[in-house]
Amino acid sequence: MQAPLPRFSFYAAVLPERFLERLARIVPSDRFDAVVATFGPPRRIGFRLNPLRAVPGETLAALRAAGLDPQPVDWYAEAFTLDASERAALMATVAYATGAVYLQNLSSMVPPLALAAEPDDQVLDLAAAPGSKTTQLAALLGSDADIAAVEVVRDRFFRLRANLDAAGASFVKTYLQDGTNVPRYRPEHFDRVLLDAPCSTEGRFRADEPETFAYWSERKIREMQRRQTALLAAAVDSLAVGGTLVYATCSFAPEENEMVLDRTLTRFGDALHLEPLPLDVPAAQPPLGGWNDEPFAHDLSHARRLLPDGTYEAFFVARLHKTESTVDDTPRRPGRTSRTRRR
16 A cells, blocks of 8 residues: 555544555555545635525625635536635624525535536435535526435434525425335436435545544445445436436445446446536546456446545546336326426
């Protein structure tokens, strides 16, 4: 394993040794030291302006009048960053208190944008809590949007509801339900499906917060992989033919990312195709071509890994297009005569 720089030796000494060994095989060798450095305190924080609560331009002007210095993000007009030292000052503003500002890492903003939903789409967020991406979808699509958000864990479900209310997105329909059950009730129903899957959260490890990695293990990765595979299959079966699905995690682990994607493409064959992401993010790099000396069966080059750099967290994002039915004898949605997406 490549040794981290001496100034970051504390992070390497605290984090699980096996995790670091795996990480050295996952990230490019010339980025390893920089990635290890991100397990310390963040250098910058991300946030977005919420048009459901206030006019974004007015919110931005108020933040600057409060002495803050938000820096714009090239690929998302409503997104900004601040030096991490300004976090407390941002949270003390009226804009934050009223929900006109939503704290969210830039990497977390990528999956809803990659989904590229349109105002008349029926949208499903399949594992929605705590709601950062659900509220972003609501902000992107507006109060007339048809969005369903599903969460299986009760306390997380109520946190989701509270965050939606605070963001002015109470119009989102919420369901306390296991996401794998959705195709039973809404087979091939949704034009767009977002699955930011439960994962080992490796991208959110902090060396000074041992609780963030206390339960990490390769066994947990395998458990997450099984759950992710089942949820992604449910997402595919819930998606209308012609629809778009985005799969994402905040894990480095190939078992949770490329491997889940590869197995899903094998399972659904010609019904599912990987597409390029419709936006260019500076932190993005191509996925791995294999793992443990085994190449993946499919070309996954359109998927993207986001490497952490002190502003971006680690993320994996893939966009899929469905071209054939995956559910037999599916009742048609009222008012629809085919599975082709509306234009």
